[in-house]
Amino acid sequence: MIEVQNLCKRFGNVQALAGASFTARDGIITALLGPNGAGKTTLLRTLVGLLQRDHGTIAIDGIDPAVDPMSVRRNVGVLTDQFGLYERLTAREYLQYFGQLNDMEEQAIENRTREVVELLSLEDIIDRRTKGFSQGQRIKVALARTLLHRPRHLLLDEPSRGLDVMSTRALRRALASLKADGCCVIMATHVMQEVIHSCDDVIVIARGTTVTQGTPQQLCERAGLSSLEDAFVRLVGTEEGIEL
Amino acid sequence: MKSKFRIVLRKELKETLRDRRALSLLLMFVLMYPMLVGLVLHRQVDRATRPEREGVELAVIGAGQAPSLMNQLRQRNVNITELEAMPEEEITAVLRRQNVAAVLRLGDDFSDHYNAMRPARVELWYDSASDTARKMDEVEYVLRLYNNNIAGARMLAHGVSPANLNPVLVQKYDTGTSASRSANTISTMLGIFFIPAFMFCMSTAVDSTAGERERRSLEVLMAQPVRPSDLIIGKWLAASLLSIVGITLELAIAHGILKWLPLEEIGLSWRLGWRDLAMVCLASATLSMFAAALEIALAINARSFKEAQTVVSFTMIVPLVPVILVPMMNLTTSWWMYMVPVLSNQTLLRELAKGQSIGMLPFLQTFFSSLLLAMLCVWYTERRMKSEKYMMTV
Numbered sequence: 001m002i003e004v005q006n007l008c009k010r011f012g013n014v015q016a017l018a019g020a021s022f023t024a025r026d027g028i029i030t031a032l033l034g035p036n037g038a039g040k041t042t043l044l045r046t047l048v049g050l051l052q053r054d055h056g057t058i059a060i061d062g063i064d065p066a067v068d069p070m071s072v073r074r075n076v077g078v079l080t081d082q083f084g085l086y087e088r089l090t091a092r093e094y095l096q097y098f099g100q101l102n103d104m105e106e107q108a109i110e111n112r113t114r115e116v117v118e119l120l121s122l123e124d125i126i127d128r129r130t131k132g133f134s135q136g137q138r139i140k141v142a143l144a145r146t147l148l149h150r151p152r153h154l155l156l157d158e159p160s161r162g163l164d165v166m167s168t169r170a171l172r173r174a175l176a177s178l179k180a181d182g183c184c185v186i187m188a189t190h191v192m193q194e195v196i197h198s199c200d201d202v203i204v205i206a207r208g209t210t211v212t213q214g215t216p217q218q219l220c221e222r223a224g225l226s227s228l229e230d231a232f233v234r235l236v237g238t239e240e241g242i243e244l
Numbered sequence: 245m246k247s248k249f250r251i252v253l254r255k256e257l258k259e260t261l262r263d264r265r266a267l268s269l270l271l272m273f274v275l276m277y278p279m280l281v282g283l284v285l286h287r288q289v290d291r292a293t294r295p296e297r298e299g300v301e302l303a304v305i306g307a308g309q310a311p312s313l314m315n316q317l318r319q320r321n322v323n324i325t326e327l328e329a330m331p332e333e334e335i336t337a338v339l340r341r342q343n344v345a346a347v348l349r350l351g352d353d354f355s356d357h358y359n360a361m362r363p364a365r366v367e368l369w370y371d372s373a374s375d376t377a378r379k380m381d382e383v384e385y386v387l388r389l390y391n392n393n394i395a396g397a398r399m400l401a402h403g404v405s406p407a408n409l410n411p412v413l414v415q416k417y418d419t420g421t422s423a424s425r426s427a428n429t430i431s432t433m434l435g436i437f438f439i440p441a442f443m444f445c446m447s448t449a450v451d452s453t454a455g456e457r458e459r460r461s462l463e464v465l466m467a468q469p470v471r472p473s474d475l476i477i478g479k480w481l482a483a484s485l486l487s488i489v490g491i492t493l494e495l496a497i498a499h500g501i502l503k504w505l506p507l508e509e510i511g512l513s514w515r516l517g518w519r520d521l522a523m524v525c526l527a528s529a530t531l532s533m534f535a536a537a538l539e540i541a542l543a544i545n546a547r548s549f550k551e552a553q554t555v556v557s558f559t560m561i562v563p564l565v566p567v568i569l570v571p572m573m574n575l576t577t578s579w580w581m582y583m584v585p586v587l588s589n590q591t592l593l594r595e596l597a598k599g600q601s602i603g604m605l606p607f608l609q610t611f612f613s614s615l616l617l618a619m620l621c622v623w624y625t626e627r628r629m630k631s632e633k634y635m636m637t638v
Contacts, residue, residue, distance in 0.1 A: 011636060045635065051635055052632060073467060073468060074469040076467075084459025084460045089259060093255075093258070097251070097255045101251055101465075101468045101470050
């Protein structure tokens with residue numbers, strides 16, 4: 001469970017977060033919807049203790065990342081919007097490296113690697129060096145890394161970008177299994193299709209603050225519109241998400 | 245929590261060992277540096293021993309006028325080639341061909357002056373730009389000897405003791421052993437051996453920091469349950485290790501070459517045993533660590549591999565300062581020299597090459613001064629990585 005209250009963060013003159021509050025429950029996939037520059041990346045970084053907040057409280061299973069970032073990170077899997085693999089390592093070695101960094105035993109890494117390879121259909125690329133991987137393959141390997149140490153919480157920044165149909169299905173399978181395991185998943189995305197298909201709860205964020213939270217149906221009702229996309233635009237305020 | 249720098253270290257080493265380009269660069273420097281120094285010294289030895297073996301080639305114009313001088317020259321292993329009278333340009337041309345060390349020209353009026361006991365003119369033509377200094381000394385020595393002999397004989401004929409020719413008798417004693425003379429000559433060359441410490445670790449240092457930042461994998465890494473200090477120490481040790489191995493190999497090869505060269509022939513010496521060498525390598529390990537730490541500290545602020553490479557290239561100037569400037573200043577060895585990285589390693593090797601026994605202290609000073617600076621760089625980098633400003637731009 002991730003609980004955020006009145007989160008504020010300022011960089012110089014830019015108010016990146018201006019009082020965001022929400023709760024992401026266990027066993028549910030929570031979508032984080034927001035226009036570019038709404039503060040999603042800052043929010044995710046603050047959640048894992050990479051950035052210190054100015055105000056507000058964060059509790060991830062009751063632990064404050066500002067106080068004990070190591071415990072929080074051990075329990076969180078992060079897929080950032082930008083990431084690089086190590087070109088001279090194979091996908092398996094990449095997973096092994098992060099498994100070790102997460103205090104996993106060699107045997108556990110091996111077993112778990114087998115599981116995520118199956119879950120995400122990585123069989124054909126797991127023993128290849130990651131140089132020359134396509135965007136979809138890269139995301140899948142990074143996603144496998146995120147899942148490897150069985151974190152209870154997952155912060156996924158646009159996991160579906162660049163995925164083909166088969167990979168998208170693999171991602172959905174992965175999300176479903178996380179949900180079944182009772183994990184708490186926050187998924188930032190711009191794809192409404194994905195939100196409707198996989199997410200049970202939606203947080204709309206704009207200008208550093210949470211605009212609203214609810215199921216996709218509730219959002220549509222609140223905006224008085226039938227499509228989620230239209231509802232999102234209405235809720236955020238303007239077409240660009242910036243008030244004129 | 246057990247420290248995780250070992251995991252990072254292992255991964256960085258694995259990656260580096262798969263980087264063919266970085267490894268071949270390392271191998272090239274390891275081989276190139278000692279070979280280059282060996283080649284330069286070998287040429288010097290060769291040049292120095294040549295005149296003794298083959299004698300001095302001397303061209304003489306008008307040799308017929310001074311048969312006794314010619315005889316004396318021949319006795320001193322000088323090969324004389326007799327030439328016809330020629331204009332000055334042609335003499336220059338003869339010298340340029342470098343077949344002869346010098347041209348000796350006796351004027352047409354040599355015999356007249358000589359017989360009349362007036363100074364008989366002899367011209368010695370030589371090219372100071374070519375390296376025939378040793379041969380020239382030889383020729384001039386014979387001419388001086390001949391001068392003295394004739395003068396002595398003439399004075400004797402006038403009833404004056406030839407002892408009057410030498411109111412002061414100069415006797416030279418050279419206390420500089422060949423070993424101590426060598427020190428200054430190869431001091432610069434020894435410094436050169438340590439410069440690659442800054443090159444061997446460069447690709448790993450830059451790639452694992454700025455490179456990782458450019459590929460955007462650093463943020464993910466920092467979101468893992470790993471302290472920044474473990475990340476930095478792992479990366480630092482990986483880069484250091486590469487440099488330590490490189491320098492040790494290089495010094496070992498250099499040692500082999502320098503031991504094998506007959507350096508005594510040019511008044512140099514290399515009185516290092518393998519034990520001394522091992523001690524130098526050990527004391528220099530921290531230099532590699534300092535080099536890696538400095539480069540990481542600089543590269544951490546760069547946003548791209550390219551930018552980091554440019555900045556880090558400037559660190560190459562750091563070791564050049566002591567290597568080139570200090571021998572120029574002609575300082576005597578003193579304790580503070582062992583406190584300055586590169587200079588300390590250079591001085592250490594130089595003193596040992598001279599065959600001096602220097603005790604343990606310089607080794608310790610060399611070891612710890614670099615280590616201290618390395619720690620400072622690592623500390624700075626860790627603080628930098630923890631800063632929010634840095635996180636924002638990762």
